[in-house]
Amino acid sequence: MIQESEIIPYHVSEPPGERVLVLAPHPDDEALGCGGTVRLLIEAKKKIRVLFLTSGERADPAQEVSPAVHCSGSAAGSCVTDYSLMREKEAERALRVLGVSEYAFLRFPDRGSMRTRTMCS
Numbered sequence: 001m002i003q004e005s006e007i008i009p010y011h012v013s014e015p016p017g018e019r020v021l022v023l024a025p026h027p028d029d030e031a032l033g034c035g036g037t038v039r040l041l042i043e044a045k046k047k048i049r050v051l052f053l054t055s056g057e058r059a060d061p062a063q064e065v066s067p068a069v070h071c072s073g074s075a076a077g078s079c080v081t082d083y084s085l086m087r088e089k090e091a092e093r094a095l096r097v098l099g100v101s102e103y104a105f106l107r108f109p110d111r112g113s114m115r116t117r118t119m120c121s
Contacts, residue, residue, distance in 0.1 A: 004085055014044070014058050014108075015041070015046070018045075018047055019047045020047070020049070021049050022051070024051065024053065025117050026052070026053075026055075026059070027055060027056050027087040027091035027105075028091065030052070030091070030092070030100075031091075031094040035056075035094070035098055038098050038100060042098065043063055043099075044068055047102070048099075049102040050104075051097060051103070051106060052106060053108050054108050054109065054111075055085075055100055055105055056084065057083055057087075058111045059110070080107060084107075091105075
């Protein structure tokens with residue numbers, strides 16, 4: 001039987017550079033998807049920045065009921081629901097545990113990448 005390592009050689013290497021950008025589609029993707037790697041990079045003194053593309057508002061089971069919406073301006077991504085704010089606060093707590101202090105929430109529409117692409121064109 002052929003071993004996987006014979007077909008796909010794999011070796012761990014230190015990522016080059018001092019800065020790492022993590023793109024997380026939703027809050028919790030940074031922790032669940034690569035939290036262990038993020039922690040190792042922090043311990044290796046790399047500068048980590050996490051960008052959350054959405055706030056995960058479409059995962060809200062109560063979304064069909066009109067949610068409380070908070071708006072801070074007229075730009076895309078300036079309105080969030082209570083559920084979105086909760087997910088952002090949970091992500092901020094997870095980032096503190098991981099040791100990440102640089103992050104931003106872009107608040108693009110959840111499951112709306114095509115709509116966002118049109119808005120940006």
